[in-house]
Amino acid sequence: AQKVTQAQTEISVVEKEDVTLDCVYETRDTTYYLFWYKQPPSGELVFLIRRNSFDEQNEISGRYSWNFQKSTSSFNFTITASQVVDSAVYFCALTSLDSNYQLIWGAGTKLIIKP
Amino acid sequence: GAVVSQHPSWVICKSGTSVKIECRSLDFQATTMFWYRQFPKQSLMLMATSNEGSKATYEQGVEKDKFLINHASLTLSTLTVTSAHPEDSSFYICSAEGQGSSNQPQHFGDGTRLSIL
Numbered sequence: 001a002q003k004v005t006q007a008q009t010e011i012s013v014v015e016k017e018d019v020t021l022d023c024v025y026e027t028r029d030t031t032y033y034l035f036w037y038k039q040p041p042s043g044e045l046v047f048l049i050r051r052n053s054f055d056e057q058n059e060i061s062g063r064y065s066w067n068f069q070k071s072t073s074s075f076n077f078t079i080t081a082s083q084v085v086d087s088a089v090y091f092c093a094l095t096s097l098d099s100n101y102q103l104i105w106g107a108g109t110k111l112i113i114k115p
Numbered sequence: 116g117a118v119v120s121q122h123p124s125w126v127i128c129k130s131g132t133s134v135k136i137e138c139r140s141l142d143f144q145a146t147t148m149f150w151y152r153q154f155p156k157q158s159l160m161l162m163a164t165s166n167e168g169s170k171a172t173y174e175q176g177v178e179k180d181k182f183l184i185n186h187a188s189l190t191l192s193t194l195t196v197t198s199a200h201p202e203d204s205s206f207y208i209c210s211a212e213g214q215g216s217s218n219q220p221q222h223f224g225d226g227t228r229l230s231i232l
Contacts, residue, residue, distance in 0.1 A: 035220055043206060045223040091158060102149070103221060105158045 002027045004094050006106035013082055014114050020078045021109045023092035029053075032096035034075045035103070036066070040088040048090075051075065079111075087113045118142055119211050121224025129232055130201060136194045136227045138209030144189035145211035149221065150182070153206040165192050199231045 003026040013019045025034065036048040049059060051068055059066045063080045079086055092106040118141040126134055138148055147166050151159040165171040165186035173179050181203075183195040192211075196203050206228050210221035 037223075042225075043208075043228070044225040045208065045210075047220045047222075050220050102161060102164065103159075107158045110156075 002094055002096065002099050002104045004092050004104050004106035006090075006092055006109050008109045009107070010110040010112065012112040012114060015084055016081050018078060018080050019082050019111065019113075020076055021090050021092075021111065023075045023077065023106060025073050025075065025092070025094045027094060027096055027098060029096035029098045032094060032098075034068070035093040035095070036075075036077050037091045037093065038088045039091065039108070045091075048077075082111075082113045084113045084115050087111055119145075119209065119222045119224045121209050121227055123227060124225060125228045125230075127230045127232065128199065131198055132231075134196045134199055134229060136196075136207055136209070136229075138192045138194070138211065138224050140190045140211045140213075140222070143211075143213045143222075145192070145213060146189065147212050148186055148192040149210045149212075150184060150192075150194050151208045151210070153208060153226075155206075159208060162194075196229065199229070201231045204229055204231045 005024045008022055032053045034051045038046040038048055049066055056068050056070055065078045067076045089108045089110045091108045094104045095101050120139045120141055122137045149164055150162045152162050153159050161174050162177045163171045163173045163184050165184050167186050167189050171184040181197055186192040206226050208223055208226040210223045212221050
């Protein structure tokens with residue numbers, strides 16, 4: 001069975017702090033893909049990153065970075081020097097042949113950045 | 116990049132009305148489109164998967180006669196909520212993927228907020 005767990009329901013930090021959003025996944029497939037999406041209050045989903053299971057290199061994009069650890073089945077997302085505009089709900093998702101490539105979604109983490 | 120247009124963005128209507136939501140892929144051919152429903156403070160729930168020219172595949176618990184999906188062309192899928200009632204009020208989101216890109220990020224519409232009075 002496939003599953004994505006985002007244990008943090010809500011995180012609140014003060015602007016400029018670093019914050020890490022956790023994502024733990026379960027799958028039997030050896031080939032799979034992991035995603036992070038951002039959903040601001042306006043509702044639209046913004047694609048942030050896609051990572052395949054064979055690429056364990058960590059990625060950095062500006063203030064965003066992702067730590068993929070197959071050994072712990074985790075794909076954590078860190079925002080450095082957070083800003084108020086980062087306030088949103090962040091979803092981690094998984095897809096693979098086992099799910100017929102349908103997205104398996106985590107419950108989401110609501111991130112609140114206080115000024 | 117790929118763009119998916121969803122219309123309307125907001126609907127308020129009376130109970131018993133049928134509401135149609137359109138999802139268009141603007142610059143690519145979407146062989147598969149997905150319809151999601153999202154309740155407040157919850158994750159996305161897949162309602163159905165539609166492939167162009169064939170019947171949609173509904174997830175367990177989703178009423179086919181209630182949520183009619185049509186995917187008549189490679190750029191357009193519609194979701195019709197028939198005889199809508201207050202419990203159908205929700206945020207509906209469509210997404211699309213092109214041929215041979217099942218492991219690529221799905222491209223999402225901006226969603227439709229449906230409020231049934």
